[in-house]
Amino acid sequence: MIFAGVLSPNPFITCLLPRALTNPLLMHSILAFSGSHLAYRLAEEAQGANSPSKDLNIANEALVKRIKAWAMDPLPDVASSRDTASLEARIFDWEPKRKAAECLRQTLYIYAALSLLGSSSPSDGLRKEVQQRIDSPIRLAIYLRNSPCSTNLPWAIFIAGSCKEDTKQREGLIYGLKNSRYQMQHLRVVQRGLQLLWADDDTHAYGPFGLRYVAQKHGLGLVIVYLNKGFIKLYLSFSFV
Numbered sequence: 001m002i003f004a005g006v007l008s009p010n011p012f013i014t015c016l017l018p019r020a021l022t023n024p025l026l027m028h029s030i031l032a033f034s035g036s037h038l039a040y041r042l043a044e045e046a047q048g049a050n051s052p053s054k055d056l057n058i059a060n061e062a063l064v065k066r067i068k069a070w071a072m073d074p075l076p077d078v079a080s081s082r083d084t085a086s087l088e089a090r091i092f093d094w095e096p097k098r099k100a101a102e103c104l105r106q107t108l109y110i111y112a113a114l115s116l117l118g119s120s121s122p123s124d125g126l127r128k129e130v131q132q133r134i135d136s137p138i139r140l141a142i143y144l145r146n147s148p149c150s151t152n153l154p155w156a157i158f159i160a161g162s163c164k165e166d167t168k169q170r171e172g173l174i175y176g177l178k179n180s181r182y183q184m185q186h187l188r189v190v191q192r193g194l195q196l197l198w199a200d201d202d203t204h205a206y207g208p209f210g211l212r213y214v215a216q217k218h219g220l221g222l223v224i225v226y227l228n229k230g231f232i233k234l235y236l237s238f239s240f241v
Contacts, residue, residue: 100149
């Protein structure tokens with residue numbers, strides 16, 4: 001399906017970043033394109049294609065290049081500022097945002113790699129590579145659990161957590177969600193969704209496709225994006241039946 005001239009966003013999960021994190025147009029397009037790849041690959045599978053098309057591979061390579069090129073705005077220049085108090089606040093706020101942005105970047109790498117698989121299981125090599133990479137976003141998400149930036153990370157937690165295989169590390173992630181300073185409904189939904197995924201023995205219950213699989217199996221709804229005062233926040237509204 002085509003939306004606004006590009007592949008449509010993943011129908012299960014779509015996330016837009018707060019404009020404060022980085023260039024909004026760049027990150028919007030990165031996330032939108034990353035979300036479209038799984039949906040497009042599944043459509044190819046339905047048509048009998050056993051491997052990703054040339055066009056999808058090219059699109060995925062372009063996405064990875066954009067993820068690598070993505071960078072935070074530089075730290076404010078102390079020497080050129082006249083408003084010291086405002087500058088100090090911006091500097092204090094910059095590091096958590098940088099960590100949140102890096103959490104999302106690392107998760108996007110995972111999503112880009114796994115979305116090309118469609119409903120197929122990853123190879124042992126790719127699975128090992130993913131396990132090595134997911135430590136960083138999960139560690140950053142847990143570190144930021146009491147920061148306002150944590151409210152922008154449920155997409156990253158969901159994707160990275162869906163690939164987590166170590167039981168103790170899963171428990172640590174759930175502990176972080178339960179003990180977040182910001183006890184909002186969408187964090188409880190992420191927690192519940194991951195627990196359903198981890199409890200499922202089906203080989204499909206892994207990664208981005210696993211989240212889609214569990215969503216369909218348990219009647220999970222869609223993502224709701226709510227715009228408020230210039231910031232785009234993610235709210236997950238799932239109903240379990």
